[in-house]
Amino acid sequence: xxxxxxxxxxxxxxxxxxxxxxxxxxxxxxxxxxxxxxxxxxxxxxxxxxxxxxxxxxxxxxxxxxxxxxxxxxxxxxxxxxxxxxxxxxxxxxxxxxxxxxxxxxxxxxxxxxx
Amino acid sequence: xxxxxxxxxxxxxxxxxxxxxxxxxxxxxxxxxxxxxxxxxxxxxxxxxxxxxxxxxxxxxxxxxxxxxxxxxxxxxxxxxxxxxxxxxxxxxxxxxxxxxxxxxxxxxx
Numbered sequence: 001x002x003x004x005x006x007x008x009x010x011x012x013x014x015x016x017x018x019x020x021x022x023x024x025x026x027x028x029x030x031x032x033x034x035x036x037x038x039x040x041x042x043x044x045x046x047x048x049x050x051x052x053x054x055x056x057x058x059x060x061x062x063x064x065x066x067x068x069x070x071x072x073x074x075x076x077x078x079x080x081x082x083x084x085x086x087x088x089x090x091x092x093x094x095x096x097x098x099x100x101x102x103x104x105x106x107x108x109x110x111x112x113x114x115x
Numbered sequence: 116x117x118x119x120x121x122x123x124x125x126x127x128x129x130x131x132x133x134x135x136x137x138x139x140x141x142x143x144x145x146x147x148x149x150x151x152x153x154x155x156x157x158x159x160x161x162x163x164x165x166x167x168x169x170x171x172x173x174x175x176x177x178x179x180x181x182x183x184x185x186x187x188x189x190x191x192x193x194x195x196x197x198x199x200x201x202x203x204x205x206x207x208x209x210x211x212x213x214x215x216x217x218x219x220x221x222x223x224x225x
Contacts, residue, residue, distance in 0.1 A: 004158075033212060040123065042203050042215030043159065056212065091158055103149070104213060106158035 002026060004107035006092050012113045013082055020078045021110040025094030032075050033104060034067055035091040036060065043091055049075060050097055082114045118142050121204055121216030130225050134191040138204035138216045141185065145206040145214075148180050150189045153201045153218065162202075163189065194223045 005024040013019050025032045030051050035043035046065070047057045051072035061067075064082075069075040079086055089111050093104040121138045128134055136150075147166050151159035163178040165171045171178045179188040187206075191198055204216040 035215075040217070042119075042121070042205075042217045045212040045214070048212055093158075103161060103164055106151075106160070108158045109156075111156075 004092055004094055004105055006090075006107035006110050008110060009108060010111045010113070012115065014115050015084060016081055018078065018080045019082060019112060020076055021090050021092075021112075023075045023077070023092030023094075023107060024073075025075070025092070026105055028096070029094035029105070030072065030097045031095050032069055033093045033095075034075070034077050035093065037089040037091055037109070038087075046077075046090075079112070082112075084114045087112055087114045116141065117217075118214050119204060119206060119216040122219055123217055125220040125222055127222045127224060128194055130194060130196060130223055132194050132223070134189075134194050134198070134221060134223075136189040136191075136202050136204075136219050136221070138187050138206075139185055140187075140206060142206075142208075142214075143182075143185070144208045146208045147206065148178070148187050149205040149213070150176075150178060151203040151205055151215075153203060155200075159203055191221075194221075196223050196225050199223050 007022045033048040034046040037043045049069040064080045067077045089109040091109045093106045119140045150163040152162050153159040168180050168182045175192045177190040199222050201218040201220045203218045205213040207213045
């Protein structure tokens with residue numbers, strides 16, 4: 001399977017705990033995006049990387065959220081001191097930096113439930 | 116007001132019907148427009164992609180963009196139960212992230 005891979009698919013945690021999600025993009029894609037999607041809503045942009053550089057962060061990304069993409073390959077999204085409002089699907093997507101702009105390939109998502 | 120507005124539905128149609136899904140937007144900088152389909156508990160998958168105003172057809176799907184009215188549509192002909200999903204419009208401008216609508220849930224009944 002050469003698609004975008006996300007892990008874990010579902011995480012249940014207690015309020016106040018830290019969680020980390022991993023995304024492995026399509027191998028030749030140099031741009032990687034994180035989105036958050038709550039029930040009945042469309043995906044909301046969180047942040048994106050071009051190679052290892054984090055180029056843009058949304059105001060939705062509070063200080064409790066941090067994302068990394070060491071070596072420009074896989075990426076991690078960490079949420080510290082989780083709150084119930086963090087419960088959502090966290091979607092990772094990737095694409096080429098060149099060519100057709102905007103054609104994102106999404107992973108299956110990591111669903112977070114904060115109790 | 117959101118940059119991209121989309122009726123959440125649900126929209127329920129009989130099998131074989133023509134389906135019309137729509138989005139309006141406010142940001143005139145948007146240059147390219149997409150429709151994604153999302154099945155329950157899955158990630159979105161790209162259906163249609165277009166840069167310019169006008170129509171683009173792909174099999175049973177037709178995407179229509181009217182930049183002057185800031186309005187885009189997706190038409191599905193001969194709808195099938197397997198088309199039951201949430202349809203998300205998305206749009207962006209060069210180098211930037213996509214902005215999504217809230218999605219319209221479609222149910223096609225056999």
